[in-house]
Amino acid sequence: MNWCEYPGAWLGSEVFQNYGCRMASGLWVTFELVAISVAIGFFLALGLAIARLYGSRWARVAVSGYTTFLRGTPLLCQLFLVYYGFGQFREFWQDTGLWWFFREPFYCAVFTFTVNTAAYQAEILRGAIQSVPRGQFEGALSLGLHRWATLRLVVLPQAMILALRPLGNELIVMIKSSAIVSLVTLFDLMGSTRLAFARSFDLSIYLYAALIYLVLVEIIRRVWDRLEIRLSRHMVLR
Amino acid sequence: MKSFVRFIAAAALTVAGATGALAQAKEWKEIRIGTEGAYPPYNNLNAKKELEGFEIDYGNLLCEKMKVKCTWIVQDWDGIIPALQANKYDVIFAGMNATDERKKQVDFTSVYSKTPIWMIGPKNTKSDDISPAALKGKSIGAQGSTIHANYVEKFYKDSTARLYPTQEEANLDLLNGRLDYIVADALALADFLNGKGKDCCKKIAEVKRDDAIHGPGVAGAVRKSDTALKDMISKAIAETMADGSHKKLEDKWFKFD
Numbered sequence: 001m002n003w004c005e006y007p008g009a010w011l012g013s014e015v016f017q018n019y020g021c022r023m024a025s026g027l028w029v030t031f032e033l034v035a036i037s038v039a040i041g042f043f044l045a046l047g048l049a050i051a052r053l054y055g056s057r058w059a060r061v062a063v064s065g066y067t068t069f070l071r072g073t074p075l076l077c078q079l080f081l082v083y084y085g086f087g088q089f090r091e092f093w094q095d096t097g098l099w100w101f102f103r104e105p106f107y108c109a110v111f112t113f114t115v116n117t118a119a120y121q122a123e124i125l126r127g128a129i130q131s132v133p134r135g136q137f138e139g140a141l142s143l144g145l146h147r148w149a150t151l152r153l154v155v156l157p158q159a160m161i162l163a164l165r166p167l168g169n170e171l172i173v174m175i176k177s178s179a180i181v182s183l184v185t186l187f188d189l190m191g192s193t194r195l196a197f198a199r200s201f202d203l204s205i206y207l208y209a210a211l212i213y214l215v216l217v218e219i220i221r222r223v224w225d226r227l228e229i230r231l232s233r234h235m236v237l238r
Numbered sequence: 239m240k241s242f243v244r245f246i247a248a249a250a251l252t253v254a255g256a257t258g259a260l261a262q263a264k265e266w267k268e269i270r271i272g273t274e275g276a277y278p279p280y281n282n283l284n285a286k287k288e289l290e291g292f293e294i295d296y297g298n299l300l301c302e303k304m305k306v307k308c309t310w311i312v313q314d315w316d317g318i319i320p321a322l323q324a325n326k327y328d329v330i331f332a333g334m335n336a337t338d339e340r341k342k343q344v345d346f347t348s349v350y351s352k353t354p355i356w357m358i359g360p361k362n363t364k365s366d367d368i369s370p371a372a373l374k375g376k377s378i379g380a381q382g383s384t385i386h387a388n389y390v391e392k393f394y395k396d397s398t399a400r401l402y403p404t405q406e407e408a409n410l411d412l413l414n415g416r417l418d419y420i421v422a423d424a425l426a427l428a429d430f431l432n433g434k435g436k437d438c439c440k441k442i443a444e445v446k447r448d449d450a451i452h453g454p455g456v457a458g459a460v461r462k463s464d465t466a467l468k469d470m471i472s473k474a475i476a477e478t479m480a481d482g483s484h485k486k487l488e489d490k491w492f493k494f495d
Contacts, residue, residue: 084407084410084411087410087414087415087416088413088414090414090415099415103416105400105416183403185400185401185411194316194382195382195401198316198383199339199383201319201343
């Protein structure tokens, strides 16, 4: 018996045992997808938030257009536009040498999720940066710090404490939203659950999938609690 | 004593009459038919959101023969058997092959259609060899939760199986060049090859039927408890086979090349 069959056997569920290995590999796909896109999305968002706050007028208009579009349309719609829509310009992608990227459903999903989560995270970071009292900025400048140094050493560390919770929410939302990739042939956790259900017609498999998502989210919640304690340790009264 | 016997007899008659009435009440006057509406030429929702296709015409013909009123309900393929069991409709006509796996869940009427299974691919595909060894590392598309999906997963372990919610999405991805092959019913594929796929794709080979996976052919599916309905539909199917009306509809909808 493989390790991935044990949870099902232990819970006494035949269907969960039979499809345990598929669901484990699905869980890994979900994990990769969300981890890569949220991580890349964070760095994109940082740039976008700074451009939105301190950039030229055109940069501000462009960034707010970007966030409005991506936050205002359904993720599934964006995924289909990228997967089936971009897919129709195969010659163009082949000419530009990018077809290997848009050919694979996994990269299409990573691309879509990255640009989507970047928009949300940019708004979170923008709000957090704006919440840092103006005096902090002015004080740092009066001490002769460069604008970038002020941002990096004074403003951002304080903004991150404020942004941490909403960013955690965004990560949780992404984990749950990632279930839609099963519609573009990726076997993530949801995809392998759908397959297991289609084969066995046993509804209880959805319950086990729900439990796995729940455990994932609970783990993130706990990690986030730790992170918050760590980031705000200088503010704790001793 | 005599009156007692008469009383028993009368009571027995009443009970018999009552059960007779119950059986009457269970007689099918109205049948709800579930279909997918995304598998031409079997069943399809056209641009006007109307159902059309062989199974729609044929289902209506069967209802005419059975003298019952029929309503059609469109349901996604993935949930088509669970929705039957949840009593959302009474029978499925959706190009469904009567496989052993499905027989564990539902009962099938007699077979009303049997079509070859094809593998299609881009026009520039050179070889018509579709053995698992030849297709190693290639991506093969099929509609999820179909016999074709099971077939790909069982025999083409070294190829990438790509499973789509509907056949149309698989066709679109072949058109986009993400797939090397598609497996599906010849009819559904011929429809694509004569239409949108005219310039891009061609038939590569016919797939040899594997009885364990593919089953005897396409049939209507009913809940296991509805034996009377199953027999009624099977009888109507036999009638249409005998009087040539089945053939007429086949000729109307199933055009190869």
